[in-house]
Amino acid sequence: MKTSNFIAVLSALSLFSTVSFAQSKVSENQLKQNVTPIKGALSAVNQIEPISYNYNNQLNGLKLPGGTQYGFNADNVQSVLPNIVRTQSMLPAAPRKGSVQSVDIKTVDVQSLVPVLLGAIKEQQQQIDALKAEVQALRTKGGSNTSAAIK
Template sequence: MKNQIKLFFAALLIVQVGISQDMSDTELKKYIRPVNDATSQLGKLKPQAFEYKAEYNKSLKLPAGRQFGFGIENVEAVFPQLIKSKTISYTAGKNFFKQAYVKEVEMEGLIPVLVASVKELQEQILQLKAEIQALKK
């Protein structure tokens, strides 16, 4: 019993001894640059409404019903860095498993591009307002 208590205390002590470190963007990232031409790039994307084929819904755990998104090939042509591949294992009978290799869009990666596009459009609006004001004079 004494040995168990000592071992538990030693393990607990090891877990509690740790070092945390705050790291900034500049320490973690390199080649940081602004997102340019975002509106033009987003204009190349073709949003789609679609439904997954019923035979894949259950096995690949895909949602049923109407979905919204983009075609993988379309996004891959414009933003190849946002395409991730993954393997999904599923049952295809009793004690028989298959694997499906699928690509998916990392949607969170579109957020900075969307923000950059909004900023570009806002800048265009301000320029057009200034031109209108100049024409009114």
């Protein structure tokens, strides 16, 4: 009897949650405002220096990953793309007696960097396409002598 009552309650809750929490669809246009293409992405990417590094594990007892890390210097990225740098507060793993101090660490939101990288790739492709067209025009204009020299 208890089992059947339990199943009946679960069924009722399941039905309630299905009815009450029905999904509604929201289009991208409804969700986002002030949508503009990213301009100058290639210039921004050229200013960002990818680095490899090791964390200083002696710093304030923070438990940071060991070994070689790959990423960016947050100060460098912030000077170019300030909106993708975040400040994260971290507590030491073993705080000193009587004092619990957090340490603020800047981090790069790499996911937000992806659209900028894609924009840079697209800008490069436009440059490549323009250069291909220029080479083709030179080949056509100069005849076979120019074609042989370019290859």
